[in-house]
Amino acid sequence: MVKEIERAGLPVVHVATVVPISKTVGANRIVPAVAIPYPLGDPDKAKEKEKKIRREIVERSLKALQTEIDEQTVFEKE
Amino acid sequence: MNNKIKIVHYINQFFGQIGGEEKANIPPRTEDGPVGPGNAFNNALGEKAEIVKTIICGDSYFNENTEDAKKEIKKVLSEVKPDLVLAGPAFNAGRYGMACGGVAEIANEELDIPVISGLYPENPGYDMYKNYAYFVETTNSAAGMRNAIPDMVNLITSFIEKDGDLGRPEEEGYLPRNLRVNEFADKRGAKRAVDMLLKKINEEDFETEYPMPDFDRVDPLDPIENMADTKVALVTSGGIVPKGNPDHIESSSASKYGEYDISEYVNLTSDCHETAHGGYDPVYANEDPDRVLPVDVMRDLEDEGVIGKLHNKFYATVGNGTSVANAKAYAQEIAEKLLGDGVQAVILTST
Numbered sequence: 001m002v003k004e005i006e007r008a009g010l011p012v013v014h015v016a017t018v019v020p021i022s023k024t025v026g027a028n029r030i031v032p033a034v035a036i037p038y039p040l041g042d043p044d045k046a047k048e049k050e051k052k053i054r055r056e057i058v059e060r061s062l063k064a065l066q067t068e069i070d071e072q073t074v075f076e077k078e
Numbered sequence: 079m080n081n082k083i084k085i086v087h088y089i090n091q092f093f094g095q096i097g098g099e100e101k102a103n104i105p106p107r108t109e110d111g112p113v114g115p116g117n118a119f120n121n122a123l124g125e126k127a128e129i130v131k132t133i134i135c136g137d138s139y140f141n142e143n144t145e146d147a148k149k150e151i152k153k154v155l156s157e158v159k160p161d162l163v164l165a166g167p168a169f170n171a172g173r174y175g176m177a178c179g180g181v182a183e184i185a186n187e188e189l190d191i192p193v194i195s196g197l198y199p200e201n202p203g204y205d206m207y208k209n210y211a212y213f214v215e216t217t218n219s220a221a222g223m224r225n226a227i228p229d230m231v232n233l234i235t236s237f238i239e240k241d242g243d244l245g246r247p248e249e250e251g252y253l254p255r256n257l258r259v260n261e262f263a264d265k266r267g268a269k270r271a272v273d274m275l276l277k278k279i280n281e282e283d284f285e286t287e288y289p290m291p292d293f294d295r296v297d298p299l300d301p302i303e304n305m306a307d308t309k310v311a312l313v314t315s316g317g318i319v320p321k322g323n324p325d326h327i328e329s330s331s332a333s334k335y336g337e338y339d340i341s342e343y344v345n346l347t348s349d350c351h352e353t354a355h356g357g358y359d360p361v362y363a364n365e366d367p368d369r370v371l372p373v374d375v376m377r378d379l380e381d382e383g384v385i386g387k388l389h390n391k392f393y394a395t396v397g398n399g400t401s402v403a404n405a406k407a408y409a410q411e412i413a414e415k416l417l418g419d420g421v422q423a424v425i426l427t428s429t
Binding site: 001002004007008011013017021028033037039043050055061065066067071072073 | 138173176305363370379413414
């Protein structure tokens, strides 16, 4: 899906837990997520802390969208 | 060979009869003898081979803790020293296929133990790990178990009879491994090439000796320059839908995608949304769908002016055994609609 969206001319970032699958399907901008059943969260954390985790991933996704790349790139947490 | 060959079988938590998605996070454990589908393999193999141990690991555990899982599995394989590792079959289950491939990589690459597995060719585990195992082609769902077992047993039998020296993929019934093997031909290369060319000119069937790899890649687009003026949309393969799943998107092998208005929402909650996905434990996504589709954070960023606008619709399907052709078609339609609505960037989340 990511590849087809990019092919259509829309810059896209893939937030995915299993990064090797994301690479195989041809995503170019990849942001690793937390876990398969909760990619953008963590039920063990308090609500507020959990939202911070989510915000960090979304902010990293926006940064990925604003970064020039010429090959598949994984944007790890800094 | 007089003695039975020793097999270690790798299966997931579901086929290991431990549980469904709620048990997908269990670390590897080892049982004596065959478990689940292993019994059918063991019976069919009779005097030729025996499954001595079964390694069972949760699909999510393997994919989220790959290094730990591999270390543990390598330890078991090093102790048992099987003649052959059997993995799956995994059909079109993505995480399971990746796990079978990962096990094949350790066994084959690090311990020099051959691996036979089975999966649907679109399973990402095939493309990623095809060098490391003999993958028998299966159907896309476990309903094909009845055929997968005899097909895999045939390959195992041939493997035993030929003392591990299997022939070409099409002769033996496994998927191409993308490996080149030297062999003697009765005609020299120039002659074979001209024969092939003549067949091509005469529009006859011919078989290439070196299929070109199929690299379907899309070049990365230029980055967004001014995020504060950009309209961003959310798309997910994680199956987030309004509560009650109004479009009846299937929990696996989805035949459609949904388009849902979120202009009224600053936050997704268990009162209004849920997941339709059948390939992961839905408890956490149902409790708070923002964990898969981050509407709450996107609204904050919109209010703060970090992004121009959050598009008022999101798109969702269930990426669980869904065929590549379908996923491709959905994404093409979704992209067209997004472009029509002036969307400039997309965040796509996957579980």
